[in-house]
Amino acid sequence: MNIQTNQLSIKLKIKNRRNFNLQSHLHEMCDYSKEYEHDIVEVQEVKRINGGNYEIIISVTRDLDCLGELLDRSVLSRNRHNRRAEGENDSPYI
Structure with missing residues (x-):
């Protein structure tokens, strides 16, 4: 095994x-951090x-x-946009 760890x-x-x-938001950050x-x-x-x-x-x-497959960032962005369009959290952070 060739393990790499980043923080x-x-x-x-x-x-x-x-x-x-x-x-x-922690769940969203973790999802977006996966490549x-x-x-x-x-979350440490x-x-x-x-x-x-x-x-x-x-x-x-x-x-x-x-590694598995490279994740498509545009799908994550679309999912995030769809959740906000449905009224889930109106971007309370910058």
Whole structure:
């Protein structure tokens, strides 16, 4: 096995706390962080900073010998747009 691990730091600024669902946004960030079908994405840490803002640390583990298919980012973007069009969270973050 040829394993590669990367960490991402994402700063999340909340515009509208009333419509904010942290769990939903963490799930979306993990989905978007996957580049290949077999990537394993985990939230390592969520820090609350400056009141309602967050810093999220995400870990992406990839087996370079068994990547799977490259994921299509346009599908993820379309799904995100469709959820918003149906009224699910009106982009409460930047």
